[in-house]
Amino acid sequence: MAEAGAAGTAAASGQAPGRQVGRVLGTQDATPLSFWVAIQSGAYLQLDDVVVTARALPGEATVLHSGVVTDVRARHEGAQFASDVFLIEEGVLPAEIQEVAEISVTRVDPELYVPPRPGAPARRAGGDERDAALYFDTMERRLPMGLGRDGVPVYLNFDFLDGSRGAHISVSGISGVATKTSFALFLLYSIFQCGVLGGRAANTKALVFSVKGEDLLFLDRPNTRLDDVGRDSYARLGLPAGPFPSVGIYAPPLAGDLTGRPDVRERTDGVQAFWWTLAEFCEQELLPFAFADAEDDRQQYTMVVAQVASMLRRSGSPAGTDGAWRVDTATLRTFADLVDLVTDKVTAEDTRAQWAGPVTGAGTVNAFLRRLRSAARALARLVRADLPAEAGRRVSTEGQQVTVVDLHNLPERAQRFVVGLLLRAETERKEAAGPGSLLFTMIDELNKYAPREGDSPIKQTLLDIAERGRSLGIILIGAQQTASEVERRVVGMSSIKVVGRLDPAEAGRSEYGFLPVTQRQRATIAKPGTMFVSQPELPVPLAVEFPFPAWATRPAEAGPAPSVGPGAVGTAGRTTGRSAGRTVSRTGGRTGGPGRQDPFAGIPHDPPPF
Numbered sequence: 001m002a003e004a005g006a007a008g009t010a011a012a013s014g015q016a017p018g019r020q021v022g023r024v025l026g027t028q029d030a031t032p033l034s035f036w037v038a039i040q041s042g043a044y045l046q047l048d049d050v051v052v053t054a055r056a057l058p059g060e061a062t063v064l065h066s067g068v069v070t071d072v073r074a075r076h077e078g079a080q081f082a083s084d085v086f087l088i089e090e091g092v093l094p095a096e097i098q099e100v101a102e103i104s105v106t107r108v109d110p111e112l113y114v115p116p117r118p119g120a121p122a123r124r125a126g127g128d129e130r131d132a133a134l135y136f137d138t139m140e141r142r143l144p145m146g147l148g149r150d151g152v153p154v155y156l157n158f159d160f161l162d163g164s165r166g167a168h169i170s171v172s173g174i175s176g177v178a179t180k181t182s183f184a185l186f187l188l189y190s191i192f193q194c195g196v197l198g199g200r201a202a203n204t205k206a207l208v209f210s211v212k213g214e215d216l217l218f219l220d221r222p223n224t225r226l227d228d229v230g231r232d233s234y235a236r237l238g239l240p241a242g243p244f245p246s247v248g249i250y251a252p253p254l255a256g257d258l259t260g261r262p263d264v265r266e267r268t269d270g271v272q273a274f275w276w277t278l279a280e281f282c283e284q285e286l287l288p289f290a291f292a293d294a295e296d297d298r299q300q301y302t303m304v305v306a307q308v309a310s311m312l313r314r315s316g317s318p319a320g321t322d323g324a325w326r327v328d329t330a331t332l333r334t335f336a337d338l339v340d341l342v343t344d345k346v347t348a349e350d351t352r353a354q355w356a357g358p359v360t361g362a363g364t365v366n367a368f369l370r371r372l373r374s375a376a377r378a379l380a381r382l383v384r385a386d387l388p389a390e391a392g393r394r395v396s397t398e399g400q401q402v403t404v405v406d407l408h409n410l411p412e413r414a415q416r417f418v419v420g421l422l423l424r425a426e427t428e429r430k431e432a433a434g435p436g437s438l439l440f441t442m443i444d445e446l447n448k449y450a451p452r453e454g455d456s457p458i459k460q461t462l463l464d465i466a467e468r469g470r471s472l473g474i475i476l477i478g479a480q481q482t483a484s485e486v487e488r489r490v491v492g493m494s495s496i497k498v499v500g501r502l503d504p505a506e507a508g509r510s511e512y513g514f515l516p517v518t519q520r521q522r523a524t525i526a527k528p529g530t531m532f533v534s535q536p537e538l539p540v541p542l543a544v545e546f547p548f549p550a551w552a553t554r555p556a557e558a559g560p561a562p563s564v565g566p567g568a569v570g571t572a573g574r575t576t577g578r579s580a581g582r583t584v585s586r587t588g589g590r591t592g593g594p595g596r597q598d599p600f601a602g603i604p605h606d607p608p609p610f
């Protein structure tokens with residue numbers, strides 16, 4: 001299907017695949033790994049074109065050298081001086097324009113590493129030859145990731161993504177033009193829609209953290225701005241052009257609101273508020289996650305953090321059904337209550353040694369309290385027991401394929417708290433579930449969570465995922481403006497490296513050493529929608545153009561939600577009757593479709609963890 005459409009474009013310009021475009025050059029050395037082609041008149045080659053040339057060896061099979069154009073040049077042959085160009089154009093001086101192209105060899109087949117011979121015809125590769133040049137023929141499970149400059153699909157070897165032979169994707173590029181988030185989502189869409197998951201489709205999930213506006217809250221709505229060109233691209237890639245079919249959306253509760261409404265502006269339905277109860281916070285010793293800044297690890301007060309976390313757990317017990325926690329006579333319902341209690345305990349003479357640690361000085365205790373108070377501002381909305389606890393408030397990837405957690409309204413410290421806790425919970429869940437299922441986690445601005453400098457519980461969780469994710473089945477899709485700010489081991493463990501438009505200063509850094517010089521230069525002018533993707537099997541990163549999102553990225557683009565029949569997996573946190581815009585589904589949106597009557601409506605809520 002795809003080949004036909006693309007061949008059409010190439011044929012129209014007289015550059016049909018299989019056609020000779022020139023000959024192997026004789027004035028430059030040809031080697032088994034790189035050679036130049038002189039382009040014949042009437043033909044052209046551009047960067048990324050796939051070229052093949054053959055060499056017959058006596059008594060051996062014919063060797064095919066195939067590769068990708070990594071440089072093209074044109075010059076007047078015979079011109080010596082800059083001014084010659086005028087004489088040549090006037091016909092006074094004889095000279096020819098000659099274009100040449102550098103081919104970086106991707107494959108020598110069979111593996112006889114002889115150079116191609118000058119004079120040998122070079123042709124544009126199409127069909128099977130193109131597939132072979134780019135190793136698509138050997139990919140057992142291939143993921144369409146966009147179209148090449150020739151309009152034909154370019155694939156990623158899924159073995160290097162799902163953990164079989166490698167895992168993790170790292171996407172870098174300038175904010176707003178590199179289309180990092182869009183490409184990461186497109187890959188997710190492709191993974192779920194192209195059939196590469198086979199039998200694992202049902203238990204493969206994605207957890208997406210949304211940090212920029214409400215852009216990702218409309219993944220389940222079609223994009224009304226998608227035009228025919230866009231739809232054609234999806235068709236060529238063998239993908240339907242539509243929204244994500246199964247999406248659950250979570251957002252923090254609205255500040256200063258005691259009904260537990262999610263804090264979203266643009267979307268009024270199908271969003272579930274999430275928070276942690278004080279009982280969970282104390283029982284699970286979550287306090288260290290509130291101190292997750294890079295500078296925290298070097299401070300002495302981290303000892304106090306651990307001690308206080310442990311004391312909160314040991315000296316308290318649950319109170320009531322909404323997740324309150326009682327320590328002595330105090331009942332903690334808000335984070336402020338907790339801060340008050342902890343302040344008392346670590347400053348009062350009789351409890352200080354036990355709560356802060358026996359040898360802790362007043363300076364350290366004060367440093368701890370200062371940090372705790374600033375954490376309180378960030379976490380008050382997220383850790384509380386002043387809302388009716390309902391099952392749906394826990395973020396869960398269970399009931400839908402894609403789970404979006406909206407963080408954009410939260411301060412950075414609270415964002416780190418949420419990402420750290422959810423990743424830890426998912427890692428534990430996956431460990432318990434055993435192999436078989438996959439979880440893709442998409443984290444924007446990875447540098448905030450796993451910065452190169454410093455240490456924190458969240459960075460440790462991410463490092464753990466980077467290192468063990470392959471065997472656990474947790475795949476990290478990380479995006480950042482600059483790879484040089486992200487922990488080396490996290491970027492280093494990514495099998496798939498992607499860049500969109502790069503800042504020129506950034507492009508020169510060693511983190512982008514996988515890009516050939518011409519691609520580094522090109523990345524500084526790459527248009528939205530163009531990405532360079534490096535995968536282990538291919539010596540040259542491939543340039544791809546991925547189609548415009550088929551799902552809405554803002555309310556203005558959102559078409560009507562596709563009708564979903566009963567029983568279909570739909571949006572999580574759906575409302576039953578939409579009382580005050582609040583989701584009250586007892587099942588927390590984990591099962592059932594939007595049109596379905598909630599059979600549990602009216603029955604009192606079970607306390608978590610139901």
Ligand SMILES: Nc1ncnc2c1ncn2[C@@H]1O[C@H](COP(=O)(O)OP(=O)(O)O)[C@@H](O)[C@H]1O
Pocket residue numbers: 173174175176177178179180181182183528529530546547548549553
């Ligand atoms: N394939 C595409 N072609 C052209 N523009 C695109 C494409 N995908 C996304 N865009 C647009 O580019 C803009 C920036 O994309 P985004 O993914 O948010 O970038 P980043 O995450 O790098 O900041 C968005 O407004 C989006 O509409």
Ligand SMILES: [Mg+2]
Pocket residue numbers: 176180181182212444479
């Ligand atoms: Mg982004």
